[in-house]
Amino acid sequence: MGERLYLHRHSVTHLLPSHIKILAVLAFILVAVSTPITRWQTFIALFALVIAAAFFSKIPLLLLFKRALIEIPFVFFAILMPFFGEGERFEIAGIQLYREGLLAGTSIVAKGSLGVLAAVILSTTTTAREILRGLERLKLPTVMVQIASFMLRYVNVISDEMERMKIARESRGFIATGIKHWKVIATSAAALFIRSYERGERVHLAMLSRGFDGNLPSLGNPVVTTRQWFTALSLPGIALSTSLLFLAIGW
Template sequence: MRHDFIDRYSRQKSPIHNLSTSLKVVTAISALIVIVALPHKSWLVFSLLALLIIPVIVLSKLPIRFLLLRLIMLEPFVLGVSILSLFKEGGTIIFISIVIKSTLALLIMLLLSNTTPFEQILTLLKKIKIPPLMVTILALFYRYLFVLIDESEKMQRARMSRTFTNSKKHIWKSRIQMISELFIRSTERAERIYSAMRARGWS
């Protein structure tokens, strides 16, 4: 099982890695609040934020290819949510704004998670009195995301070992089946975890 999908480079050495966890988390949260609060068509501010992020990427010494691949993997979810705005008045502008804001937010979170070990972030959240339930949910999400990724990789290998055709129709059909099966497995796993937690006194 790989444990580096989110924070592969979080333990490297760089000027950004060496900054205090509290400074990085507060800066990231502040930037996210600004992004969320920005009205649509704030093109100049969007550009300025992007320009500010570039030197952070350079100083962090994170591979550009890694960041781009992670963004590409996450963008479909952004597009899936944003596409609904196209049906509103002025939908195109809203759609573009949401995509830009979401991409900037994702990039900030990728930078934070790959320059700060996740357990340090959780420790800081506890110190600043974030509700314990929220911290626990984040910890569980972090832990079981890797389990889910590992499960999907096993299913992918099994599918490839049984596939003897490269037709696009067959590939898409197999992927849909795999996603459905993964959803069922993750739901069953979540129920087992919930039952185990209840048995240990969680409510």
């Protein structure tokens, strides 16, 4: 499950070390969030940069936008914002809208979309394990990295066990049809939790018996060249330069 987002391609982005790709995405999101929504020309340029990054990463645009649909719940929330608020109001097709609410909603949609698209490019060009390794190189707390690593490793195991429990229930004639069956579902969920907890204890004991000292083994840190740094940081660098340029000329 953790690797399903990765799309294998031979591109410059795929070959970049994961930790500098993470830094590049964070820097790009920071630039996007710091840009006022009233400077719409800058946001057009930022969206163009994201599309260009997807093109150079050999990611189909249809796949890019399909995965970006995860932000739809936030878009629905942003659509309601122009109808509520304070301050200046104006009318469009007989509907009263608030200027501040419209700007806030547009800001959420634009900046959120840029962040989601950048994250989709990262997850599509980097395996989940490489992302965890990159976070480790960026000095994220070791405990957090280990928890995420084990979650990634055993999520498929837990998912398969849940599916087996479902098949066992259905083979005995049980089919959930309403609220009256919630008790059975809750009991199954509790049993799955206990099994997962016991599995975690067994895995931990097995690790201790093999000399685990609190640190997971590392495959080593590859040398990152200046060219790779330049390539990865070119996206946020161009975004920042574009934002400052438009600010200087008054756009």
